[in-house]
Amino acid sequence: MATVTKLDNGLKVILKQIPGATAVSVWIGYHIGSRNERPGMTGSTHWVEHMLFKGGGKLKKGDIDLLIGRLGGKLNAFTDTDFTAYFETVPADAFDTALFIEAERMRNAAFEQKEFESERTVVISEREGAENMPEFVAEEELWSNAFHIHPYHWLPIGWKQDLQRLDRDTMYRHYLRYYAPNNAAMVVVGGFDEAAIMEKIRQRFGGFKPEQPPEPMNLKEPPQMGERRSVIRKPGSLDHIFAGWHIPEFSHDDTPKLAMLSAVLAGWRGYHPFAAIGWQPRSNRLYKALVEAKLAIDVTCRAEVKIDPGLLVSHVAVRSGVPPEKAERVLFNEIEKIKQKPPAKVELDVARTQIRAWSGFENDGVTYQGMITTFFEMAGGFEKYDHTISAVDRVTAKDIQDVARKYLTENNRTVVHFLAEEVKA
Amino acid sequence: MSLQPQRIVLDNGIAVLYHPMPANPFVAFHGCLWAGTASEDKRGVAEFTARLLLGGTKTRKSSKLAEDIEKLGATLEFRNAEEAVHFGGKCPRETAPRVFGIMVDCLSNPSFPQSEVEKERGEILDEIKMDMDDTARRAAKELMASLYPNHLYGKDPRGEVTDVKRIKRSDLVSHHKASYGPKGMIVVMSGDVDRGLVEKRISPVLSRFEGEGERPKLPVPAPAKKATKIIPMPHKSQADIAVGLRAIPRNHKDFHALNMANLLFGRIGMYGRLGKNLRDTQGLAYYSFSTLDPRLVAGHWAIAMGVNPENLRKAVDGIRLETDRLHKEPLTDQEISDGKDNQIGSLKVSLERNAEMAGELFRMEYFGLGLDYLKRFPEMIRSLTAEQIHEAAEKYIRIEDCSLAVAGPVGRDQEKKLQLS
Numbered sequence: 001m002a003t004v005t006k007l008d009n010g011l012k013v014i015l016k017q018i019p020g021a022t023a024v025s026v027w028i029g030y031h032i033g034s035r036n037e038r039p040g041m042t043g044s045t046h047w048v049e050h051m052l053f054k055g056g057g058k059l060k061k062g063d064i065d066l067l068i069g070r071l072g073g074k075l076n077a078f079t080d081t082d083f084t085a086y087f088e089t090v091p092a093d094a095f096d097t098a099l100f101i102e103a104e105r106m107r108n109a110a111f112e113q114k115e116f117e118s119e120r121t122v123v124i125s126e127r128e129g130a131e132n133m134p135e136f137v138a139e140e141e142l143w144s145n146a147f148h149i150h151p152y153h154w155l156p157i158g159w160k161q162d163l164q165r166l167d168r169d170t171m172y173r174h175y176l177r178y179y180a181p182n183n184a185a186m187v188v189v190g191g192f193d194e195a196a197i198m199e200k201i202r203q204r205f206g207g208f209k210p211e212q213p214p215e216p217m218n219l220k221e222p223p224q225m226g227e228r229r230s231v232i233r234k235p236g237s238l239d240h241i242f243a244g245w246h247i248p249e250f251s252h253d254d255t256p257k258l259a260m261l262s263a264v265l266a267g268w269r270g271y272h273p274f275a276a277i278g279w280q281p282r283s284n285r286l287y288k289a290l291v292e293a294k295l296a297i298d299v300t301c302r303a304e305v306k307i308d309p310g311l312l313v314s315h316v317a318v319r320s321g322v323p324p325e326k327a328e329r330v331l332f333n334e335i336e337k338i339k340q341k342p343p344a345k346v347e348l349d350v351a352r353t354q355i356r357a358w359s360g361f362e363n364d365g366v367t368y369q370g371m372i373t374t375f376f377e378m379a380g381g382f383e384k385y386d387h388t389i390s391a392v393d394r395v396t397a398k399d400i401q402d403v404a405r406k407y408l409t410e411n412n413r414t415v416v417h418f419l420a421e422e423v424k425a
Numbered sequence: 426m427s428l429q430p431q432r433i434v435l436d437n438g439i440a441v442l443y444h445p446m447p448a449n450p451f452v453a454f455h456g457c458l459w460a461g462t463a464s465e466d467k468r469g470v471a472e473f474t475a476r477l478l479l480g481g482t483k484t485r486k487s488s489k490l491a492e493d494i495e496k497l498g499a500t501l502e503f504r505n506a507e508e509a510v511h512f513g514g515k516c517p518r519e520t521a522p523r524v525f526g527i528m529v530d531c532l533s534n535p536s537f538p539q540s541e542v543e544k545e546r547g548e549i550l551d552e553i554k555m556d557m558d559d560t561a562r563r564a565a566k567e568l569m570a571s572l573y574p575n576h577l578y579g580k581d582p583r584g585e586v587t588d589v590k591r592i593k594r595s596d597l598v599s600h601h602k603a604s605y606g607p608k609g610m611i612v613v614m615s616g617d618v619d620r621g622l623v624e625k626r627i628s629p630v631l632s633r634f635e636g637e638g639e640r641p642k643l644p645v646p647a648p649a650k651k652a653t654k655i656i657p658m659p660h661k662s663q664a665d666i667a668v669g670l671r672a673i674p675r676n677h678k679d680f681h682a683l684n685m686a687n688l689l690f691g692r693i694g695m696y697g698r699l700g701k702n703l704r705d706t707q708g709l710a711y712y713s714f715s716t717l718d719p720r721l722v723a724g725h726w727a728i729a730m731g732v733n734p735e736n737l738r739k740a741v742d743g744i745r746l747e748t749d750r751l752h753k754e755p756l757t758d759q760e761i762s763d764g765k766d767n768q769i770g771s772l773k774v775s776l777e778r779n780a781e782m783a784g785e786l787f788r789m790e791y792f793g794l795g796l797d798y799l800k801r802f803p804e805m806i807r808s809l810t811a812e813q814i815h816e817a818a819e820k821y822i823r824i825e826d827c828s829l830a831v832a833g834p835v836g837r838d839q840e841k842k843l844q845l846s
Binding site: 018020021022023053054061062065066068069070071072073074089090091092094117118119120121122123124125126128129131132133134234235236237238267278279280281282283287288291292294297317319320346349350353354356357360361363364365366367368420423424 | 448449450451453479487488490491492494495496497498499500502504515516517543544547548550551552554555557558559560616658659660661662663693694695701704705706707708709710711712731732733736763766767768769770771772773774775777778779780781833
């Protein structure tokens with residue numbers, strides 16, 4: 001059960017007390033992601049995230065690592081299309097250290113020119129590491145082709161040319177504009193006394209003035225009028241197919257139905273980005289039609305959690321020797337089948353059971369609970385996670401068929417083929 | 426939080442450890458049995474066999490197995506490694522006995538259908554192919570081959586392409602019969618578990634597992650052969666660097682001292698001294714960290730780093746400089762004090778998740794650290810002296826003995842320019 005408080009300056013505080021927990025996880029999410037960027041400054045939100053580990057205010061460079069390191073704590077940050085989030089997990093009696101760091105980070109980041117320049121090559125290195133992976137190259141192509149108007153056109157890492165050109169002052173203005181209490185939500189999970197922690201939060205954050213609220217991001221992607229396709233030819237090992245269909249925003253009523261649709265198609269791996277690493281669901285239509293049939297070595301399907309209308313993405317890693325057109329035909333054939341005939345009861349049972357079970361797995365411990373709560377708060381309200389999980393119980397076979405018919409159409413889809421060319425020795 | 430797990434040994438030889446964490450309401454489990462690469466008599470067979478445990482049993486086809494597991498709200502996975510076959514999963518408390526029942530069925534009665542064998546063969550071959558196109562994995566593989574020449578630690582447990590193509594169904598059946606058994610098997614559980622669940626409901630299920638397997642005697646690897654290897658992959662954007670040398674097995678008396686030196690050198694915070702220089706100050710790499718990988722009969726210390734090829738020389742110079750500095754400017758008292766605080770504090774933080782706790786319990790049993798290991802841990806760390814840590818760094822982290830492998834858009838002509846000493 002969560003307690004929600006809003007400070008006078010607009011900072012929303014969500015507390016989830018776990019009696020007996022020896023650790024506390026402090027999360028803070030800002031409503032700033034790559035969707036708030038403009039062409040020419042792509043990747044700036046992610047770069048700002050990197051700069052906020054470099055001190056400022058009462059924190060010298062290196063202090064964040066040192067303070068959390070001495071406590072044996074965990075820390076990290078994430079930049080998404082829709083938000084940026086930071087966290088520290090520390091022993092329960094040391095929660096104020098995390099609050100102190102986040103308070104300094106909110107308003108006092110240093111942004112020294114020298115540090116900004118040394119981080120440029122780090123960010124470019126992060127992008128170049130991703131470019132080594134065919135999946136990244138293909139997925140970047142998918143989003144850029146599916147979205148022509150909306151900033152989901154680019155990924156949070158940004159275009160390399162922008163990363164080579166961006167300047168410190170633009171970035172610093174970006175930081176000041178968006179890192180304000182009225183543009184943030186704090187989530188604290190773990191073993192703490194609610195009154196004591198609330199008092200500390202008020203002390204640390206209550207003095208910050210709110211900023212002029214950022215202008216809303218009003219760009220809307222027009223309806224797609226026909227299938228879009230692209231092909232990438234690059235040396236590699238396997239062919240990959242990415243297919244994406246436009247779906248509504250996370251707060252839409254169809255979200256639980258789309259979760260069930262993706263689970264029936266390719267199994268459930270949770271909403272949490274890390275909880276399912278290594279797990280391959282096998283009791284689903286696409287696994288049977290593609291992997292068991294020896295056409296692919298892996299297949300996934302996920303309905304993205306986004307503030308604005310996003311994509312339902314399916315990825316097929318095509319088995320060697322199989323023409324990608326054949327794998328694609330089977331993928332689309334399976335989608336047509338679900339449109340023709342609603343899924344069987346056993347498929348619904350498995351999908352529901354897995355989604356419910358995963359809601360436990362992906363809330364394992366204070367850090368994961370903080371992550372899930374923050375991510376969903378940023379996507380439109382943390383309560384919507386529980387609502388979505390419980391709403392899957394009410395999703396019928398007909399609902400699944402209906403959303404498949406409504407969204408998984410040819411005109412609404414974008415397809416990318418990554419065709420692996422032979423690697424020259 | 427009590428840090429002492431419960432342990433029982435079943436009649437068939439399985440050691441079961443469990444630790445309740447009731448705030449996390451599901452069961453996480455992990456374990457191993459002695460049927461890994463060390464037990465195989467034909468290269469690649471152990472990996473192939475482990476991957477087919479979910480390929481069907483005498484009473485369940487693969488699709489039925491998948492459905493039965495997922496209907497219980499569970500995950501179940503098997504993974505081969507050099508020393509043993511590992512398994513793990515998650516499930517709600519109420520379905521845990523049935524999930525372990527399925528696991529025992531997979532371990533006892535795999536049917537190895539020919540169609541599944543061919544499916545798996547294709548997947549293994551494609552995975553090998555994917556790894557050959559992965560800069561980090563190529564560099565790491567070359568490094569391991571240099572550190573453990575002709576030893577199972579230095580080889581891909583999947584075998585090479587020719588090995589995978591040669592394996593027959595009968596090889597899998599033979600390996601299973603000879604190596605899969607409960608003797609010395611480890612099962613650990615954490616989360617929503619208690620004595621009643623483990624001892625009354627899960628243990629009888631695990632007790633049904635029978636078989637021949639024995640813990641293999643692992644050969645001690647011959648000394649490393651220092652090497653510098655360049656793997657040109659001109660189509661990639663970034664080069665991966667792997668640097669390392671042989672160190673110590675987990676039970677070596679110097680483990681905690683060397684581990685502390687490693688944590689301060691390339692782990693804690695933004696990757697320790699190494700990360701501070703190469704990432705934070707020079708901006709050369711997104712990741713640049715060191716690892717201590719201690720195993721049962723040997724171990725190694727290594728650095729991994731991804732850089733733009735134009736910065737390769739600077740990166741290798743930086744690695745050399747920081748490893749040299751570890752000896753010329755030994756870790757200070759303040760650094761050591763910070764490292765000790767980190768390790769002692771991490772007990773409260775790093776075991777907050779069921780899966781993390783299960784992993785720690787597993788290591789305690791696997792390496793024979795003792796049930797009171799977590800209780801003793803703070804004192805062991807506090808009692809480490811600066812001299813012990815400096816000596817361990819001096820003895821085991823020597824750049825002049827390191828091998829180097831680089832995979833990425835780099836020419837072989839770099840080989841001479843990139844010597845570490």
